[in-house]
Amino acid sequence: MSGRNFWIGAVAVLVLGVGLPLAPVINEYFFYAGYMVLTFVVLATAWNILGGYAGYVNFGPPAFFGVGAYAAVLLFKWVQAPLAAQIAGGAAIAGLLGFGVGLLTLRLRGIFFAIATVAVVFIMETLMINWRYVGGATGLQLLRPPVELFDSYTRMLFAVMALMSVAAVSIARYIQVSWIGRGLRALRDSEEAAESSGVPTLKLKLFACTVSGALMGAAGAPMPMYLSFIEPASTFNLSYTIGALGSAIIGGMSHWLGPIVGAILLGTLQQVVTVTISSEMNVLVVGVLLVLFVVAAPEGIVGLFKRIFKK
Amino acid sequence: MNPLLKIQNVSKTFGGFVALSSVSLEIAQGERFGLIGPNGSGKTTLISCVSGALRNESGSIVFDGEEVSRLAAYQRTRRGIARSFQIPRPFRSMSVLENLMVPLEYVVHKGSLHVSDTRSEALVLLKQMGLGGKAETPSHQLSQVELRKLELARAMAARPRLLISDEAMAGLSGSEVEEVLKILFDLNARGITIIMIEHIMQAVMRFSQRVVCLDAGKIICEGTPAEIMKHAEVQRAYLGA
Numbered sequence: 365m366s367g368r369n370f371w372i373g374a375v376a377v378l379v380l381g382v383g384l385p386l387a388p389v390i391n392e393y394f395f396y397a398g399y400m401v402l403t404f405v406v407l408a409t410a411w412n413i414l415g416g417y418a419g420y421v422n423f424g425p426p427a428f429f430g431v432g433a434y435a436a437v438l439l440f441k442w443v444q445a446p447l448a449a450q451i452a453g454g455a456a457i458a459g460l461l462g463f464g465v466g467l468l469t470l471r472l473r474g475i476f477f478a479i480a481t482v483a484v485v486f487i488m489e490t491l492m493i494n495w496r497y498v499g500g501a502t503g504l505q506l507l508r509p510p511v512e513l514f515d516s517y518t519r520m521l522f523a524v525m526a527l528m529s530v531a532a533v534s535i536a537r538y539i540q541v542s543w544i545g546r547g548l549r550a551l552r553d554s555e556e557a558a559e560s561s562g563v564p565t566l567k568l569k570l571f572a573c574t575v576s577g578a579l580m581g582a583a584g585a586p587m588p589m590y591l592s593f594i595e596p597a598s599t600f601n602l603s604y605t606i607g608a609l610g611s612a613i614i615g616g617m618s619h620w621l622g623p624i625v626g627a628i629l630l631g632t633l634q635q636v637v638t639v640t641i642s643s644e645m646n647v648l649v650v651g652v653l654l655v656l657f658v659v660a661a662p663e664g665i666v667g668l669f670k671r672i673f674k675k
Numbered sequence: 676m677n678p679l680l681k682i683q684n685v686s687k688t689f690g691g692f693v694a695l696s697s698v699s700l701e702i703a704q705g706e707r708f709g710l711i712g713p714n715g716s717g718k719t720t721l722i723s724c725v726s727g728a729l730r731n732e733s734g735s736i737v738f739d740g741e742e743v744s745r746l747a748a749y750q751r752t753r754r755g756i757a758r759s760f761q762i763p764r765p766f767r768s769m770s771v772l773e774n775l776m777v778p779l780e781y782v783v784h785k786g787s788l789h790v791s792d793t794r795s796e797a798l799v800l801l802k803q804m805g806l807g808g809k810a811e812t813p814s815h816q817l818s819q820v821e822l823r824k825l826e827l828a829r830a831m832a833a834r835p836r837l838l839i840s841d842e843a844m845a846g847l848s849g850s851e852v853e854e855v856l857k858i859l860f861d862l863n864a865r866g867i868t869i870i871m872i873e874h875i876m877q878a879v880m881r882f883s884q885r886v887v888c889l890d891a892g893k894i895i896c897e898g899t900p901a902e903i904m905k906h907a908e909v910q911r912a913y914l915g916a
Binding site: 543546547549550552553554556557558559560561562563564565566618 | 726727728747748749752753757758760764765766767768769773776777778780781782829830832833
């Protein structure tokens with residue numbers, strides 16, 4: 365997709381994302397469910413920067429997502445920070461966490477790196493369980509502030525998440541098509557050859573880990589207000605890993621479009637299954653789809669289309 | 676005149692195995708230098724220490740007057756040391772052209788050049804290497820000789836002053852060896868210092884102005900190709916005579 369077409373599409377999504385919640389005729393549930401789908405667009409896009417472009421499979425999205433959420437709660441409880449400040453704070457803290465985790469773990473590869481990122485989730489969860497100020501193990505109820513312009517807080521959050529989705533995808537696309545993305549792909553293919561080609565592999569991986577972490581933190585920041593509640597077990601739930609990773613794999617990891625396609629497909633399907641069958645079936649749906657795609661189309665939907673149209 | 680590369684007392688061990696033991700040598704600017712030795716003699720370890728893929732435990736490596744032993748591999752590439760790999764390591768997810776764009780963007784232009792300019796520079800290099808018609812081909816679809824040429828082209832895209840060619844002719848037919856040799860001669864004629872590591876003796880002896888033979892991590896002799904061929908230690912190392 366050319367740069368011009370991308371920006372036309374981005375503006376169209378923004379207009380829809382902000383315009384739809386302003387239309388009072390649409391059912392509130394659409395925005396409630398849509399918010400979660402868009403959250404997974406941001407999460408999967410963020411995950412793909414490190415996992416897809418650089419090939420470092422990160423099982424730690426709940427850590428970054430959760431830290432973003434708790435940073436938002438902290439800012440809200442402390443100084444009654446507005447949502448924009450909560451999101452900025454969540455992104456900054458999660459970005460810092462990404463940088464720190466990267467420094468400690470990016471010399472590991474493959475399964476060792478993946479396991480290290482799982483450990484980060486448990487460490488962050490344990491920290492929050494023992495921090496009384498933000499609710500500890502029992503959690504914290506939050507009172508949503510009044511909202512202007514939109515009919516409800518959920519509608520406003522939908523618009524905010526649409527804006528964040530466009531921002532996250534724009535960042536991911538820039539990284540992919542620029543020299544940064546080519547460097548990340550080079551180190552994914554062969555770190556030694558990349559270094560010999562002048563690519564500062566550790567710096568690039570740190571950059572990817574920081575940006576990826578910051579975007580996941582930004583995605584997590586509005587969550588406490590969305591639920592009007594926060595507690596560690598659901599905030600640091602590994603289902604966020606499955607959702608982010610599954611969306612990127614199903615949509616395709618080699619292109620910025622992949623995580624969007626995967627997240628919309630998977631997120632929508634999960635919402636439909638939750639309403640029509642049961643919420644427990646969600647994980648089964650993701651599992652079946654993952655197995656299907658890994659076996660039949662490991663390059664994901666975007667890769668599959670590319671292959672078909674090349675013939 | 677100061678040497679371009681000066682290696683002094685470089686040692687490297689892997690656990691209890693001594694891969695290099697106090698190796699010292701100098702290579703002059705513009706020289707065609709051959710490095711030979713039987714399997715396991717330490718050739719690849721030595722050039723990996725020079726290129727930065729491995730860290731030497733003792734000794735010094737001075738390139739163009741600067742101590743580079745503690746620099747990361749990418750920093751050495753940016754200073755002018757480039758290498759090709761014994762087993763080709765193309766960036767498999769990229770086209771042939773994109774493989775060359777990586778060093779062009781990271782070494783030559785450091786992210787400042789427009790993509791279209793980098794592409795045109797990469798195309799010129801590919802033509803020089805006889806890969807002009809393969810620019811858009813996915814690199815994993817190349818033949819063995821094309822992969823070898825791609826390795827050299829990618830190393831050249833970093834605009835090196837010292838090119839280390841690690842068995843660039845392994846597994847090639849006679850005519851393909853000639854093709855690669857011609858490329859290396861041409862590069863040297865443009866002023867690039869070349870270290871050739873090769874098992875094909877005819878190629879090394881034809882190409883090199885000076886040859887060093889390693890055995891069990893030590894230099895056993897050094898001289899012109901003719902001197903090396905007659906050397907008793909070399910014959911013993913290779914033939915066990």
